[in-house]
Amino acid sequence: xxxxxxxxxxxxxxxxxxxxxxxxxxxxxVVLTNVAFxxxxxxxxxxxx
Amino acid sequence: xxxxxWTVLTIYLLGIVAFxxxxxRGNRRIDDFFLAGRQMRWWAVGLSVMATQISAITFVGxxxxxxxxxxxxxxxxxxxxFAMVILCVTLVPFFYRARVFTAYEYLERRFDARTRTLTSxxxxxxxGLSVGVxxxxxxxxxxxxxxxxxxATILLMGGSTVAYVIYGGNRSxxxxxxxxxxxxxxxxxxxxxxAVAQLPRGFGxxxxxxxxxxxxxxxxxxxSPSLTQPYTLWGGLVGGLFLMLSYFGCDQSQxxxxxxxxxxxxxxxxxxxxxxxxxxxxxxxxxxGVLVFVFYHFHETPLLWNSVELARLEREAPAGELRELKERxxxxxxxxxxxxxxxxxxxDQADTERYLAAQRGLExxxxxxxxxxxxxxxxxxxxxxxxxxxxxxxxxxxxxLAGLVIAVIFAxxxxxxxxxxxxxxxxxxxxxxxxxxxxxxxxAHELFVSRVLTAGWGLFACVIxxxxxxxxxxxxxxxxxxxxxxGSILGVFGLAVLTPRASSLGAFLGLFTGMLxxxxxxxxxxxxxxxxNVVGALTVFAAGLLVTAAMSRWARPAPGGGGP
Numbered sequence: 001x002x003x004x005x006x007x008x009x010x011x012x013x014x015x016x017x018x019x020x021x022x023x024x025x026x027x028x029x030v031v032l033t034n035v036a037f038x039x040x041x042x043x044x045x046x047x048x049x
Numbered sequence: 050x051x052x053x054x055w056t057v058l059t060i061y062l063l064g065i066v067a068f069x070x071x072x073x074r075g076n077r078r079i080d081d082f083f084l085a086g087r088q089m090r091w092w093a094v095g096l097s098v099m100a101t102q103i104s105a106i107t108f109v110g111x112x113x114x115x116x117x118x119x120x121x122x123x124x125x126x127x128x129x130x131f132a133m134v135i136l137c138v139t140l141v142p143f144f145y146r147a148r149v150f151t152a153y154e155y156l157e158r159r160f161d162a163r164t165r166t167l168t169s170x171x172x173x174x175x176x177g178l179s180v181g182v183x184x185x186x187x188x189x190x191x192x193x194x195x196x197x198x199x200x201a202t203i204l205l206m207g208g209s210t211v212a213y214v215i216y217g218g219n220r221s222x223x224x225x226x227x228x229x230x231x232x233x234x235x236x237x238x239x240x241x242x243x244a245v246a247q248l249p250r251g252f253g254x255x256x257x258x259x260x261x262x263x264x265x266x267x268x269x270x271x272x273s274p275s276l277t278q279p280y281t282l283w284g285g286l287v288g289g290l291f292l293m294l295s296y297f298g299c300d301q302s303q304x305x306x307x308x309x310x311x312x313x314x315x316x317x318x319x320x321x322x323x324x325x326x327x328x329x330x331x332x333x334x335x336x337x338g339v340l341v342f343v344f345y346h347f348h349e350t351p352l353l354w355n356s357v358e359l360a361r362l363e364r365e366a367p368a369g370e371l372r373e374l375k376e377r378x379x380x381x382x383x384x385x386x387x388x389x390x391x392x393x394x395x396x397d398q399a400d401t402e403r404y405l406a407a408q409r410g411l412e413x414x415x416x417x418x419x420x421x422x423x424x425x426x427x428x429x430x431x432x433x434x435x436x437x438x439x440x441x442x443x444x445x446x447x448x449x450l451a452g453l454v455i456a457v458i459f460a461x462x463x464x465x466x467x468x469x470x471x472x473x474x475x476x477x478x479x480x481x482x483x484x485x486x487x488x489x490x491x492x493a494h495e496l497f498v499s500r501v502l503t504a505g506w507g508l509f510a511c512v513i514x515x516x517x518x519x520x521x522x523x524x525x526x527x528x529x530x531x532x533x534x535x536g537s538i539l540g541v542f543g544l545a546v547l548t549p550r551a552s553s554l555g556a557f558l559g560l561f562t563g564m565l566x567x568x569x570x571x572x573x574x575x576x577x578x579x580x581x582n583v584v585g586a587l588t589v590f591a592a593g594l595l596v597t598a599a600m601s602r603w604a605r606p607a608p609g610g611g612g613p
Binding site for chain 1: 332
């Protein structure tokens with residue numbers, strides 16, 4: 001007794017990506033920010049306080 | 050706790066329940082009740098996702114762990130931002146466009162009913178029992194801090210949460226999570242500020258960091274390729290990635306949060322919001338724990354952090370032995386304080402070694418106290434990591450601030466519990482009741498059953514929490530069993546969205562193969578648990594493809610044969 005497949009796709013993702021404009025840019029920003037955090041944490045780790 | 054503290058705590062509890070009831074009015078259908086009418090904005094959903102992940106034990110346990118072990122735990126979160134990007138590209142659009150209520154519902158569309166039912170059942174089994182622990186662990190800590198019975202804290206926390214979730218459903222969950230997350234952030238920065246402000250005169254923030262660094266507590270990055278060592282950089286990046294993919298992609302308590310977004314864009318943004326903030330947030334929480342460690346160099350430190358156990362020790366341990374141990378601990382603490390001042394003044398090799406020797410002396414005295422507790426309570430191990438931060442709050446903060454931070458612990462617990470009650474009711478209603486019992490009962494009936502199920506799961510959590518002391522080892526077994534299939538379910542979703550040809554039989558048999566592989570790895574090897582999800586997911590994926598290939602080869606007619 002499979003459930004009826006509901007309305008799929010169509011128009012849900014037509015909003016503008018805020019600030020970054022495109023999904024590719026925002027994904028790149030997430031990855032780069034995380035890499036930057038890891039580098040900063042590495043420097044914090046190595047720093048002779 | 051002063052009158053001001055009790056006032057703040059009471060205002061929080063009454064206020065959050067009233068707010069939850071107020072924002073949750075107007076539910077007419079299960080779309081409203083379970084998915085907040087699919088109308089939520091990204092920032093509210095994002096804060097709710099964050100609040101659901103931070104349980105009270107994550108909050109007090111993480112600070113306690115940083116106190117004792119340092120900041121190495123941070124690496125677990127390094128995989129999270131990458132996981133969020135992968136989910137935004139893969140699973141989230143599939144879930145959103147299929148207009149499903151549960152992640153498992155999607156598996157029926159892609160594979161078959163048995164795969165959906167099995168994965169949903171595994172979720173109910175593991176999350177249902179772990180919600181009891183989510184309630185029990187902070188209730189135990191708060192009962193010690195507030196001087197109440199465990200039963201009272203369990204019923205207060207469980208009862209107040211379930212009250213607004215029954216009435217308001219997911220809309221109440223999300224909006225109370227937003228408020229609770231604000232309170233949690235306020236509490237974190239408050240504790241960090243107080244720990245820094247109360248360092249002794251002439252001992253600055255840099256001295257505090259240097260002191261923590263000397264004991265290895267600021268070490269985060271361990272590049273070891275070892276699979277058995279806990280919290281290595283690779284374990285965090287790869288194991289943490291798979292853990293976060295499993296949690297945010299396949300666990301209904303999180304999936305349901307972002308399915309409430311008003312569009313696919315809003316759902317994706319809510320996850321990316323977490324991707325940006327989670328690592329810095331955990332850094333601040335762990336740093337707070339490290340600064341509490343430094344703080345107790347210069348302030349009186351108890352022999353044990355659990356005051357109830359300390360009082361029991363006073364009554365039951367040999368008086369002479371305990372007195373001698375307390376004196377040794379006091380002298381070790383004094384020696385460490387002086388060595389810390391000397392270290393901060395010179396930072397030379399001799400003073401560093403003197404300080405580290407004093408630290409080892411204090412740790413040895415504490416280890417003796419722990420050993421004394423365990424000798425007077427045969428068969429039970431003692432661990433008071435979760436009591437360090439609450440002790441710090443109650444003994445240090447004044448003027449209602451302790452009440453505020455205790456409210457933070459309540460907020461962290463309630464924000465996780467509310468999401469879990471709501472998601473357990475959703476999976477039971479949508480994957481079982483509507484699927485097998487009554488597919489079309491009408492809006493009023495479905496809403497009524499959803500509320501009954503929410504109440505049922507709330508009651509179940511309270512019963513498990515009340516019995517947790519007796520069920521201790523059984524719960525541990527179930528939690529261990531849960532870790533066997535977390536990654537395996539991720540493997541099934543991987544087959545669903547990454548391989549258009551994977552068959553339902555492949556996914557079903559692959560799921561069992563993955564669980565078996567993780568069980569064998571955990572039984573027969575010393576591989577750290579962070580890698581279990583990697584093993585489970587990859588085994589399911591490979592086994593699912595192999596079964597699919599074998600079945601299609603078997604089903605294909607032999608060359609030259611076939612019909613006319």
